[in-house]
Amino acid sequence: MDPQEDRPILIIEDVENLLRLLELTLRFKGFKTETAVDGLDGLAKIETANPSLVITDIMMPRMDGYSLLQKIRASGKPHSNIPVVLLTATYVTPEDRDFALSLGATRFVTKPIDTEQFVQAIRQILAEKQGSPTEPMPPVEFYHKYKQRLESKLAEKNAHIARIHMLMPTLSSDQRTTYGHILASASTDRQNIINELAEVNQFLINQIDKDHSE
Numbered sequence: 001m002d003p004q005e006d007r008p009i010l011i012i013e014d015v016e017n018l019l020r021l022l023e024l025t026l027r028f029k030g031f032k033t034e035t036a037v038d039g040l041d042g043l044a045k046i047e048t049a050n051p052s053l054v055i056t057d058i059m060m061p062r063m064d065g066y067s068l069l070q071k072i073r074a075s076g077k078p079h080s081n082i083p084v085v086l087l088t089a090t091y092v093t094p095e096d097r098d099f100a101l102s103l104g105a106t107r108f109v110t111k112p113i114d115t116e117q118f119v120q121a122i123r124q125i126l127a128e129k130q131g132s133p134t135e136p137m138p139p140v141e142f143y144h145k146y147k148q149r150l151e152s153k154l155a156e157k158n159a160h161i162a163r164i165h166m167l168m169p170t171l172s173s174d175q176r177t178t179y180g181h182i183l184a185s186a187s188t189d190r191q192n193i194i195n196e197l198a199e200v201n202q203f204l205i206n207q208i209d210k211d212h213s214e
Contacts, residue, residue, distance in 0.1 A: 006031070006032065006052050006126065007032070007049075007050055007051055007052040008031075008032040008033055008034045008049055008051050008052065009026055009031050009032065009033050009034070009051055009052060009053045009054075009055060009122070010033075010034045010035070010036065010042060010045055010046060010049060010051035010053070010054045010055070011023055011026070011033055011034070011035050011036070011055045011056075012035070012036045012037070012038070012039065012041070012042035012045075012054065012055065012056035012057060012060070012065075012068070013035075013037070013055075013056070013057045013060075013087070014037050014038055014057065014060045014061060015057070018057075018111075019035055019037070021115075022055065022113075022118075023035055025115045025118070025119065026119070026122070029119050031122070034049040034051060037060075038060045038061050038062045038063060039056070039060055039062060039063025039064055039065065039067060039068035039071075040062045040063045041062075042054070042056060042063075042068060043063070043068060043071060043072075046072065046079055046082070047079075050079070051079075051082065052082075052083075052126060053082065053083045053084075053085065053122065053125060053126060054072070054082055054083070054084045054085070055084075055085045055087065055122075056068055056069075056084065056085070056086060056087065057086075057087045057088065058086055058087065058088040058090065058091050058100075059088065059089075059090050059091070059189055059192060059193075060192070061192050061195075064192070064196055065086050065087075065088070066086075066099070066100070066103065066146055066149070067146070067196070069084050069086065069100070069103045069104060069105060070103055070136065070137065070142050070146075072084060072104075073103060073104045073134050073135075073136040073137075074136035074137075074139075080134075080136075081134060083106040083125050083126075084104070084105055084106055085105070085106055085107045085108075085109060085121075085122070085125070086100050086105045086107070086108050086109065087109050087110075087111060087113070088108075088109075088110060088111065089110065089111035089112075090153060090156075090189065091149065091153065092110050093152070095148075095149070095152070096108075096149060099145055099146075099149055102137065102145075103134075103137055103142070104134030104136070106125055107121060107125065109121070139203075139207075140204075140207055143200050143203050143204055143207075144204070146200055147197065147200045147201070147204070150193055150196055150197045150200060151197065153193050154190065154193045154194065154197065157186060157189055157190040157193060158190065160186055161183065161186050161187060161190065164179055164182060164183045164186065165183075167179065168183075
């Protein structure tokens, strides 16, 4: 089967260098691709591009991979059973993986990515027949479990950032520059987690208010 005859693969990644690497790798292997830079952008592209497969990072601004996957599975639309591959360099614990699979992730892949193995996995997924639609997780259950994952990652990010701050005075000027970039990236990730956590907490507060009013 010629991959070019298939619908495009949608790649959702907010880190431009990785987005381009995945796009070029898949195109070189003969696949059509579409790209998006975050979950909201990706959700819109799913509607317009009708992809055969979604590859998405978990840690992204605006809407992360977990929320995107939940919205896809709960959409009730023809694409609700589309294969979704989750990529992450941050959510790497068994609990993270189990949560992703319980939401209906087809594969859970940790970074850094071995491109040859990755392409082989993509071919295998596309060759498999899709089973019955994945039953979406009830919203309240999703947000409670999602909150646990976010709180765990926030604690890890805070510890990571604290370690960098403690290390900085001991470094040479060149090392401080390198670690300054690492610190900036970690701080951005932490802010994304804080933003997601605020939205989750607001949903749960609204749900409690709704339950009390009924």
